[in-house]
Amino acid sequence: MTPQEFFKGDHFAGRIGIELLEVKRGYAKAHITITAEHLNAGGCTQGGVLFTLADLALAAAANSYGELALSLSSHIHFLRTSGVGDTLCAEARERYVGRTTGCYQVDITNQRGELIAVFESSVFRKGDALPFTLP
Numbered sequence: 001m002t003p004q005e006f007f008k009g010d011h012f013a014g015r016i017g018i019e020l021l022e023v024k025r026g027y028a029k030a031h032i033t034i035t036a037e038h039l040n041a042g043g044c045t046q047g048g049v050l051f052t053l054a055d056l057a058l059a060a061a062a063n064s065y066g067e068l069a070l071s072l073s074s075h076i077h078f079l080r081t082s083g084v085g086d087t088l089c090a091e092a093r094e095r096y097v098g099r100t101t102g103c104y105q106v107d108i109t110n111q112r113g114e115l116i117a118v119f120e121s122s123v124f125r126k127g128d129a130l131p132f133t134l135p
């Protein structure tokens with residue numbers, strides 16, 4: 001099983017249109033194209049969509065070691081709005097990895113490379129094996 005196949009099990013992210021593009025050890029990239037269904041009452045991309053996009057990229061990067069990693073704490077800084085037709089890309093990068101914990105930063109940018117949001121999270125590695133390994 002590949003990481004992309006494994007994370008198709010994240011039904012919520014898949015249902016709203018998030019696609020996992022790349023996974024390497026400590027790194028992942030995911031994207032979504034914003035439609036009218038992703039907007040809040042103000043006509044901008046709903047914050048939960050951005051959080052979910054970042055969270056999926058985080059999960060893929062943190063679990064890239066083949067061991068179950070679960071978020072301990074996450075927060076997001078919304079910097080710029082986006083809307084219908086925008087393609088948003090989340091890139092998760094490992095900032096620290098320890099025996100049982102890790103720290104990650106996820107930058108969300110639009111198709112013009114503008115920074116939309118910054119997401120930071122810490123994770124705990126449970127020690128349970130996942131059904132995939134990276135090449």
